[in-house]
Amino acid sequence: MEAEVNSGRPAPAGAPALEKGLDLLEALAVEDGALTQKQLAARVGRSVSEVFRMLGVLERRGYIARDAKTGEYSLTLALFRLATHHPPMRRLQRVALPIMQALADTTGLGCHLSMLSSGQLLIVGVADPDRPMGWAVKLGGVFPFAPSYVSARVLAAFQRDRRREEMVRLLAAEAAQEEAALTQRLDRIAAAGYDLVASELIDGFIDISCPILDEHGQAAAALTLPFLPRFAKRQDAAECLALLKRAARDISTQVGGTTTPEPHANTDPGETGERR
Secondary structure (H helix, E strand, O other), X not given: OOOOOOOOOOOOOOOHHHHHHHHHHHHHHOOOOOEOHHHHHHHHOOOHHHHHHHXXXXXXXXXXXXXXXXXXXXXXXXXXXXXXXXXHHHHHHHHHHHHHHHHHHHHOOOEEEEEEEOOEEEEEEEEOOOOOOOOOOOOOOEEEOOOOOHHHHHHHHOOOHHHHHHHHHHHHXXXXXXXXXXXXXXXXXXXXXXXEEEOOOOOOOEEEEEEEEOOOOOEEEEEEEEEOOOOOOOOOHHHHHHHHHHHHHHHHHHOOOOOOOOXXXXXXXOOOOOOO
């Protein structure tokens, strides 16, 4: 059998169909956009006829979706949902949820944990205060990876090199904005260590978000606290920010991450301060 296209390792004997399916999933995973059947066949080094049936199986099982107008294929959230059952994801949720609940109870505000999945924001954790009225985000909710979302900005700000560039391209494409301007904004967020700004989506809210850092000092998730004074027990956004930063540090530490973001090449180490 031919050597594996994506990694160069010898393919295991006796599993050609599995090999073919994994090649297709990996090819889609590294693409910002969707790919046609012909493009996918070229990516994995196979003929169109070889990938035709496998694409049908993956689509039927819900791992990929085909655009009826363009015929292009893209990944769905199915693989990410599978990943949430994997011990590392369960560990993040197990560690984060008690800390998030304490934050919600202390501030009187709901908070949520989000990650990037298939070019979109996926809500993987929520905590709400024990109050009869408030504002909350739905667990499992999916939102555009757009610069108007504070979680998207924080996730992109605390990345490096190619990963940062990929996220900037996603943000720019979603909002039709210049990449250079977005990069400057993300650099300011990275320098501050968080984002705190009037919401671009809902009048009256102040968006506050901090990164959950992995062992490399890059954002694995974003912990966000939408601040609305009339619902908050703490009327000072700066006080809520301090509590949010502490919660993010505690989660990062307990999942084996660092509490110090990896400096980005375009970030001035001397640039600090809170964003208003």
